[in-house]
Amino acid sequence: MCRRLLIACWAFLLLAAPALAQRPTGQSEFVPVNDLPPTEQIPAAALLVAGYAFIWVAVAFYLWTIWRRLNRVEADMRSLSQKTARR
Amino acid sequence: MRRAFVPMLLVAGLMLAYAPVMIAQGAYEQSMGLISKILYFHAPSGMLMLLSAIVCGVASALYLWRKSPAADRVAIASAELTALFGLIVIVTGPLWAKKAWGIWWDWEPRLTMSFVGWLISVSYLFVRKYAGPGSDKLGAALAVFGSVNVPFIYVSVNIWRTLHPKTTVVPTLPPGMRGPFWFSAATLFLLYLLLLTARIHLERQRATLDELYLAEED
Amino acid sequence: MFLQTALLVLRKDFAIEVKSREILYTTLLFALSCVLVFSIAFVKEGQPLEDAAAGILWIAVEFAGTLALGRTFERERYSETLRALLLAPASRAAIYVGKMLGIVLLLGVVELLLAPLVAILFHASLFAAPALLAALLAAGTVGFAVVGALFAAMLVRARSRDVMLPILLYPITIPVMIAGVRGTAALLQSPPDRPTVTMWIMILAAFDVVFLTLALWTFEPVMTE
Numbered sequence: 001m002c003r004r005l006l007i008a009c010w011a012f013l014l015l016a017a018p019a020l021a022q023r024p025t026g027q028s029e030f031v032p033v034n035d036l037p038p039t040e041q042i043p044a045a046a047l048l049v050a051g052y053a054f055i056w057v058a059v060a061f062y063l064w065t066i067w068r069r070l071n072r073v074e075a076d077m078r079s080l081s082q083k084t085a086r087r
Numbered sequence: 088m089r090r091a092f093v094p095m096l097l098v099a100g101l102m103l104a105y106a107p108v109m110i111a112q113g114a115y116e117q118s119m120g121l122i123s124k125i126l127y128f129h130a131p132s133g134m135l136m137l138l139s140a141i142v143c144g145v146a147s148a149l150y151l152w153r154k155s156p157a158a159d160r161v162a163i164a165s166a167e168l169t170a171l172f173g174l175i176v177i178v179t180g181p182l183w184a185k186k187a188w189g190i191w192w193d194w195e196p197r198l199t200m201s202f203v204g205w206l207i208s209v210s211y212l213f214v215r216k217y218a219g220p221g222s223d224k225l226g227a228a229l230a231v232f233g234s235v236n237v238p239f240i241y242v243s244v245n246i247w248r249t250l251h252p253k254t255t256v257v258p259t260l261p262p263g264m265r266g267p268f269w270f271s272a273a274t275l276f277l278l279y280l281l282l283l284t285a286r287i288h289l290e291r292q293r294a295t296l297d298e299l300y301l302a303e304e305d
Numbered sequence: 306m307f308l309q310t311a312l313l314v315l316r317k318d319f320a321i322e323v324k325s326r327e328i329l330y331t332t333l334l335f336a337l338s339c340v341l342v343f344s345i346a347f348v349k350e351g352q353p354l355e356d357a358a359a360g361i362l363w364i365a366v367e368f369a370g371t372l373a374l375g376r377t378f379e380r381e382r383y384s385e386t387l388r389a390l391l392l393a394p395a396s397r398a399a400i401y402v403g404k405m406l407g408i409v410l411l412l413g414v415v416e417l418l419l420a421p422l423v424a425i426l427f428h429a430s431l432f433a434a435p436a437l438l439a440a441l442l443a444a445g446t447v448g449f450a451v452v453g454a455l456f457a458a459m460l461v462r463a464r465s466r467d468v469m470l471p472i473l474l475y476p477i478t479i480p481v482m483i484a485g486v487r488g489t490a491a492l493l494q495s496p497p498d499r500p501t502v503t504m505w506i507m508i509l510a511a512f513d514v515v516f517l518t519l520a521l522w523t524f525e526p527v528m529t530e
Contacts, residue, residue: 044122044186051125051179052107055132059103059278062171063096066285073292080299151526199483206476213472219464224527225473228459231523232452232477235515239480 089288096281102274109270114263122186125179126264130257131272132175133201135279137237139169140204143211144234147227156294159223162230164286166211168279173205188250196243197251204240207233307402310395314403318377319410328376329411336369336419340426347427358429359489363445363482365419370412370449371471374457377408382461391528401524405454412446431489434497441492441502444509445485448516452477455520459527484509 110127143165149158180198181191192198207229214226244253260268322328340361347357381387390400420438424431431438456473460466488505491498 042185044120047122047182047186048124051128051182054178055128055175056103058171058175059282062167062282063285066282066289070285070289070292073289073296077292077296077299080296080303084299084303151523200480203476203479210472210476214469217465218460218469221459221462225456225459225463228455228523228527229473229477232516232519235519236480 092281092284095277099274099277099281102270102277106267106271106274109267113267114261120186122183125183126256127268127271128275129176129179129183130268131275132172132179134272135275136169136172136176136201136204137241139165139172139279140208140234140237143169143208143230144237147230147234151224151227151231159227160287160290160294161283162227163212163215163290164283166208166215166226166230167286168282169208170205170212171282172275172279173201173208176201177205184250193250195249195251196247197240197249200236200240200243204233204236207236307396307399310399311403311406314390314400315406315410318404318407321380322407322411328373328380329414331376332369332373332411332415333418335372336365336415337422339365339368340419340423344426353427353429356490356493358423358427358431359486359493361427362416362420362423362431362489363485365423366412366416366442366446367449367475367478367482369415369419370408370446370453371474373411373415374408374453374474375467375470377404377411378457378461387461397528398521398524401454401458401520404458405450405520408450408454409446412450413443416442416446429493430495430497431492433495434492434499434502437492437497437499437502437506438489440506441485441488441509444506444513445481445488448481448509448513449478451513451516451520452481455524455527458524481509481512484512 106127110124113124113127115121143162146158146162146165149155150162184193185191211226211229211233214222214229216222218225241254243249244251245255257268343357343361343364344353347354347361378387381390391397393400420431420442423429453470453474456477457470460469460473463469484505488502488509491501491505
């Protein structure tokens, strides 16, 4: 099993090496953001909506963690009071 | 008081949902365009992060010198909120920066010190959780040192020539932007108070549970 | 009395260190290894990047200092002398200052060897204004040691103390590091930008005062356990 895994890793490395060694194409110079073609610019509305959505998600997530922890504590309190009541 | 929590939360949620409507109707800022509307959430979140850090520092100082357990509860709650609002600032800021400055991030004074402040609040939470015995005092000392950072963050944009807008922007907003701005600020502040209350309530319940355990052992 | 106690603690640590030189040697070697690792990142085609020396010097001091701090208090904990120190009829703040001065001295010796080395290895004219460099390093080291000694002392009885020290120390000391690196970078200009360096030294001195005051206030309530 180990041997096969090792052979697979080596095979991958040998095959992938030529592909990884190629230089990436793309712009090599600094282009000011307003001169970029419109397809490469991120639309402002998307960023704005993403920011607003993040706030909702963050606040909701935090509220959920508080709620979850509170439930755990209250469950512990209930089981503890049941134990002492039984005594 | 406790019964008011859920209704208040609904009110805050509705306000947050209504905010974009006000923002869309707000004045359009010519120089930066649509993306500058992130200001309405980014700046209040920043203010709340700094406020929360100061509250944490003061509460920690009270805990260290007066040994008040209530102060410790406020400290840990406000540390979590510093981390939360700090995260909001650090995410919404680059979203704005990408359009306004062409880059996601720059290591200039305000951004660097805000990031450091956020890291300190996260370290505080780590210390409280993982450092074992004495972690409450340790965290309190850390919070006191960290709160010294806050004035630096605020004035850094006024002292050094930076990319980030100066603190004079908010007091001198044009009339069309004031309404939406202060509405968003009020919404976020209400949320901050509600989350703080909820978190302190959790700590208080934990303290009661600990007392019950101790009483049971006796 | 306060100063006497502090100097007594300093003499004790100095005496132990002179005998074994353990912390000094290990810290020095670690700083050298740091410099070596940085050379891989910051040297391009045999030429070091401009002003890289400033950052390298300060980061090597910070990393080596963290190690030294950990070792110093670990030694106290291991030989159980910490309780003896705390039981002594001396002001705890004085003990803290003594420990802090020990760290400053140790890091001073490390910097004495590290600065010329960095200047040579990275072709940096660090010694164009040696008095300013000394003042900059002194102010920065004191700032780092003040915060470091406090947190290291507090962490002695904590869990996972080795990983907690950097987590606590690095964010708080970032202003000191920034001031140190910027000051050193100004020093590396040809000719050295003296007014800027002096400004950063002043800022570092301000940090030192603020941090020392806070540390002296918080040491007592935190160590009473």
